[in-house]
Amino acid sequence: MPTVTLDGRPCEARVGETILEVARRNGVWIPTLCHHPALEPYASCRLCLVEIDRGGWGQVVTSCNYPVRRDLTVGVEAERPRRARQGVMRLLLARCPESAELRQLAGRMGVDSTPYPKVTEAQRNCVLCGLCVRVCAERIGASAIALAGRGVARAVATPFRLPSEDCLGCGACAAVCPVGTIVVREHPGEVEISPFKSRVKVRTCARCGAPRAGEGAIRALIRRGGVVIEEILAREDLCPRCRRTRLALDLASSGTRARADGEGGEVP
C-alpha cells in the first residue's frame, strides 16, 4: 500500500486512487471547481494543483486526476502550488467578478480580489468547468449540451444553440453547477432549463397539480426500465406528497394505523 505524504503527514492510499481522494479522506482541503465524485476527472479548472516531489525537482500536478501508483510526497500548502492555485483563481475572478459562489471559494483560498480586468465574456458567470456537460453525458446519457467553440469563445451550448430535443429536463446540469449558471425554471406544465431555452413537458399531479416528472425523463426511464416502468407510471398519477396523503386518508378511513414503514397494517 503506497503512502502519500501530504504536507509532511503520511496517509495510506490505494493504488489507482487520486491525490485528491486521499486528501479528502484525510481531511486535507484542496479547492476544486470542476471535480465531482460521480464524474470522471477532467482537470480543467486547475484549482486543485499540488506539487509532487520528483526527487530533486517539484512537478505541479492536478490532484483530481493524478493517480497514486507508488509512494508520493505532496506539497499542498507549499509556496509554488499555492501561488499557482491563487493565480488561477484570480483569472477566474476576472472572468466572473459577480459570482458570489466564486468569491466565497476565493476567500477560502486567501484571494480577496483580482488585479486583472474582465477580458473574456462569461455567460451568467459560467466558469466552463464542464460539470454540466459531463453529468449530462456520463450520468444521464442524454448529451443534450456540449462545450462549443474554442478558446475564449468556448461556451456550454445546445446544438446550434437551439432548444435541445435531447434534453430530459432532469435538471442534473443545474444541480452540479458550482456557480449557479444553470437554472431550472418551472412553467405551467413545462420546465425550462435556462440559459439553454430547452423546454420539456412535465406530467403534473392529478390531485394538486405539482410537477411530477419530465416527459423526457419518463421516456428515458421507460427505455431503460421497460414495460414494468411503463405500467407503474400509467397506474400512478399522483406526486409523492399526494400519494402519502392518499395513503393516510385510506388508512384513517379503514381504521388501521400506519406501521413505522408507512405501509398500512393491523396493529395488535
Add this chain to the structure above:
Amino acid sequence: MTLAAVRWGSAQELEEYRRNLRARRDPRARRVRVCIGTGCAAKGSLRVLERFRAAAAELEGGSVVGVRCTGCHGFCERGPIVVVDPGNIFYPGVKEEDVPEIWRETAVGGRVVERLLYRDGKEAPPARTPEEIPFYRHQNRVVLSLNGVIDPTDIDDYIAEGGYAGLAKALTMEPDRIIEEITRSGLRGRGGGGFPTGRKWRSARDAPGEPKYTIANGDEGDPGAFMDRSLMEGTPHAVLEGMIIGSYAIGSTHGYIYVRNEYPLAVKHLSMAIAQARERGLLGENILGSGHRFDIRINRGAGAFVCGESTALMASLEGKVGEPRAKYIHTVESGLHGKPSCLNNVETWANVPAIILRGADWFASLGTARSKGTKIFSLVGKVRNTGLVEVPMGMSLRRIIFELGGGIRDGKAFKAVQTGGPSGGCIPAEHLDEPVDFDRLTELGSMMGSGGMIVMDEDTCLVNVAKYFLGFLKEESCGKCTPCREGIAQMLEILTRITKGEGREGDVERLEELGAILSDASLCALGTSAANPVRSTIRYFRAEYDAHIRQRRCPAKECKGLFRYAIDPQACKACGICKKRCPVSAISGERKVPHVIDPEKCTLCGACYEACPLDAVRKV
C-alpha cells in the same frame, strides 16, 4: 523502364528487384527534374512540368530525355526549381517561356544556359549545381536527401535509391535490438519535445495491451514552418518505412498518419505511397515474409493547432473534439482508445531507416553530446535566402542565418531569431554563436520546437512580435483549462495596450506573473509554453518594453502611434504626391519647397510614407 509490379515475399526478392531496377537505369541518363512541391507549384511549376512533358512527347522516336516530377528542394523562395541531369544543373525561378531554351540547350544539348543559373548576389559568379550555392553547400541532407531527387509518386524511384533496405535489415533483427540501436543513436523527438525516441519505443513495447498503435504526427501548425509538409510530399516512403520499422520493434499492428487537411499534396502523396506499399507487400500481412503484420491509414486533421499535441491528436483520431488531457499516465501505456500508442513526428520516423541501415554510431557521430543527427529548419523571415535547411545539430545560429541564409535582407542589422514556433522564444544577437541543440535552446528561454526559425531585423518591434504570437495562441487555445484560456487573453490585453502606447508601470511585472501561472498551471504544452515569446523578449529586450511604456515610443518604429512621420527636407523634391494622398490635409508645401507634415493634424495613417517615391517621408 519500369518493371512489372510485384509483391515481395522476402528481403531477398526486394534486393533482387532493386538490382534489376538499378541495372536498367542508366546513371548518365538525361533527365529533367521539376519540383512540384507546394511552394514551386504555387509559382507555376505544374505548367512548367507540362511544357517539359510536351517537349519530350514531341521528340521523335520516343524521348531519350526523361521528365520527372520531384518533391521540395527547400529553396522555395526561388521556385519553380528545375534540375537537369546529368550534371545536376540547377535552374531556379524557371518560367514557362524558359522551358524551350532549357530543353534545347541543356536537356538535349547538354549545354548550360548561363543566364538562367543561380547567382548569389548581382556580382557573384553563376552557380551551376546546388553544391556551388551557399544555401545548399553547408547543409547535410540526410532526411531530405531524396527530396528533389526522386519522384514521390513512384515507389520504384525510392527503391532504386536504397529505399526499404532499412526495413529489410530491421526485419532480420530482434525487436529489442532495434530499440537498442535507436536508443544508442541518441535520436530525440523532432516534433518539439525532444523526448528520447528509443526510450519511448521501449515503454511502448513493454506496455501491456493489444492492439498497439503506431502514429505519425504530421499536424504541423507553426506559422512559417513547412518541414513536415515537404517531407511528406517529397519522400513519403521514408515516413512509412520508419513507421513499419517502429511497428515491428514495438509489436504494433495498427498505424495512423495524422495530416492536416491544408496539406492536400502531402495527403495525396502519402495515400499513393501507402497504396503502393500495400501492393508490394510492405504493408499488410506477413511483411517481406517476416510474419509481421502492420497497416497504416491516414487521418486528416481539420487544422486546429492544438491537435499537434499528442493527447489532443489521439482524441481527434478517436473522432472526439481535439482537446488534450493529462498525461500522468503516458500515451505509450494508454493512448489511442486507451491502448499503448507510440506517437512520433514524421521527421523522427523518417530518420529511422537511415539509423538502422547505417548504424547508431554513424548517427551519433553527427550533432552534439545530447542532440544527435541532423535537424530540418524552416528558415524564414528577414533573411536573404529562405527555405528548408537540414543541418547537423550543434551548428551555430550564426552559421545558419548568415552562411546558409545569406544574412539579413536589404543590408539591415540582425535583431533576433525566433526558434520553436509560436511557443518558442526570441534569441538576441549576443547568443548567435550558440549551437542549435535541444537543451541549449531551452536554457536560452526558447526551444527547438519542430524547427521553425524566424529571423527578425532591426525594423522588427519585439513587443509586437510577442503580441503576434500571443494573438495566434489565443485563437488556437482550445479553452479547456483556465490558465491557458484566461491567461493568454490577459497577457494579450496588456501587450495590446503597450503597443498602443497605453502601457503602465507594472505591466511587465504583471506579464511575468501571468507567464509563471501559465507555465505552472496549464494542462498541456500549448499553455505551459505559451508565455515563452513574452518571457524571452522581456529577458532580452526589456528596454524595448520600457521605451513603449515610459516614453510612449516604439524604438523599431513599427507600433503605429508610437512614432511620427516627418519629411526630410533634403530628400523632398516637392512633387506633391504625399500632399495629394494625405486624407486629412496635414501636409502643406508650395511647388519647389520641401513639404511639411503638421503633427497636430496627422493621424499617423502612413499613406504619405507608402506613397513617397523618394523615400523622403521618414519615421521618427
